[in-house]
Structure formats: structure tokens, C-alpha cells
Amino acid sequence: MDKKIDPKRTWPKGYEPKEDPGEDLSIRLGLMTNILNKKTEKKLNTDIFKVMATRRSTRKFSKNPVEKWKIDKILAAADTAPTAGNFQGFEIFYISDKETKEELVKAANKQAYVNTPLVLVFCMNPTRVKLDFPAKVIMKFSIQDATLAAAYSQLAASALGLSSIWIGMFDEEKVKEIIGTELRPTSLLCIGYPIKKRPAKQRRQLKELIHVVEKKD
Numbered sequence: 001m002d003k004k005i006d007p008k009r010t011w012p013k014g015y016e017p018k019e020d021p022g023e024d025l026s027i028r029l030g031l032m033t034n035i036l037n038k039k040t041e042k043k044l045n046t047d048i049f050k051v052m053a054t055r056r057s058t059r060k061f062s063k064n065p066v067e068k069w070k071i072d073k074i075l076a077a078a079d080t081a082p083t084a085g086n087f088q089g090f091e092i093f094y095i096s097d098k099e100t101k102e103e104l105v106k107a108a109n110k111q112a113y114v115n116t117p118l119v120l121v122f123c124m125n126p127t128r129v130k131l132d133f134p135a136k137v138i139m140k141f142s143i144q145d146a147t148l149a150a151a152y153s154q155l156a157a158s159a160l161g162l163s164s165i166w167i168g169m170f171d172e173e174k175v176k177e178i179i180g181t182e183l184r185p186t187s188l189l190c191i192g193y194p195i196k197k198r199p200a201k202q203r204r205q206l207k208e209l210i211h212v213v214e215k216k217d
């Protein structure tokens with residue numbers, strides 16, 4: 001791709017998609033449609049149910065980097081998540097350097113596995129949510145927007161043969177300072193290749209999880 005900075009580009013400085021997402025954003029503004037639809041370099045596990053059933057968090061990652069085309073897809077996947085009023089009340093901080101990752105490890109209770117090949121910080125951005133509701137509701141929407149976006153990225157990473165660890169335990173103020181924002185971070189998503197592929201974890205029985213509500217006549 002041309003390294004010259006295009007003023008009309010749809011991606012930020014410091015992150016450049018492998019493939020140009022194209023100029024036609026009329027289909028879904030802001031969504032890197034071309035990236036999502038692009039034929040992949042490898043055959044993927046695209047059965048969403050299989051992806052869900054086999055996803056397993058990891059804390060032991062290999063040093064292998066995440067391919068650029070996979071990073072593109074993980075970021076584009078976040079952009080497909082539903083958001084309150086479609087206002088996209090969240091932001092993603094893409095951590096591209098080693099030093100910042102090491103600082104994030106410290107801010108995350110010294111969880112060393114935060115330092116993975118791909119680190120994304122999802123933040124709330126309630127100011128984007130232009131709905132006439134009380135501030136408390138807007139905050140709730142924004143936290144849900146950021147969380148859903150991260151979950152979509154996490155599933156996309158699994159579909160791409162990667163693994164991840166969702167980090168919720170961190171010092172919010174420190175993370176804000178490290179990434180240089182006033183926005184409240186909701187989760188760190190740390191992605192890479194697992195050293196070992198492990199089966200999905202047990203969950204409770206559906207009968208314990210699901211509560212049927214049925215009004216008696």
C-alpha cells in the first residue's frame with residue numbers, strides 16, 4: 001500500500017490496514033466493509049456457533065505476531081457491534097508499542113500476560129450518545145457499547161485461530177494516563193497465538209442459568 005498519508009483516509013495515523021478499505025462508505029459509514037468481506041488468506045472457522053463453543057481464554061501466548069489482515073478483521077468486527085441508538089458510544093485504543101504494553105501490565109495488577117502481540121483498550125465515550133435520557137442511562141449505554149464491541153473483537157479473534165484474555169482488573173486512572181485519554185476504559189483485550197490450544201471451560205447447567213418467566217392464567 002502507498003505509504004503516503006492520504007488526507008481522505010478512513011484509518012488513523014499509526015494504524016494502517018493491510019488492504020485499503022476503499023472509499024465507498026455509503027453502505028455502512030465507518031465500517032470497514034471491504035475488510036470484513038475480503039476473502040481471507042486462510043480458510044477460517046466461520047461457523048459462529050463453533051467459534052463460540054470452542055473459544056477459550058489464554059494467558060500463555062507465543063511470541064508470534066498477529067498478521068496484519070487479522071488485526072484489520074478484529075478491528076472491523078468491533079465496528080459491527082450494535083450500539084445504543086447506533087451512536088457508537090465507545091473508542092478503541094490500539095497499542096502498537098512495547099513500552100506502552102509494559103506500562104499496561106503494571107496498571108493491570110502486574111498481569112504479565114497483558115503484554116501480548118495485540119493489545120486493544122476499549123473505552124466508554126458517553127458524549128457520542130446523543131439520546132435524551134438521564135446521564136445514568138447514557139453511561140449504562142456507553143459501557144454496554146464498549147463491552148459489546150470488545151466481545152465482538154474477541155469472537156473474531158477466535159474465528160481467526162487466535163486466542164485472547166479479557167482484562168477487567170486494572171487501575172482505570174493509570175490506564176487513562178498511559179493511553180492519554182479522559183475516557184473511562186472498560187476492558188483490555190489482549191490477543192495472540194496460544195502456546196497450547198485448550199478446550200472450552202465448563203459452564204453451569206442451562207437449568208440453573210435460564211429462568212423461565214411465565215404468567216399463570
Ligand SMILES: Cc1cc2nc3c(=O)[nH]c(=O)nc-3n(C[C@H](O)[C@H](O)[C@H](O)COP(=O)(O)O)c2cc1C
Pocket residue numbers: 055056057058059111165166167168169170200201
Ligand atoms: C468482565 C471480565 C473481566 C475479566 N478480567 C480478567 C482479568 O483481569 N484477568 C484475567 O486473567 N482474566 C480476566 N477475565 C477472563 C476470565 O477469567 C475468563 O473469561 C473466564 O475464566 C472464563 O474463561 P473462558 O473465557 O476461557 O471461557 C475477565 C473476563 C471478563 C468477562
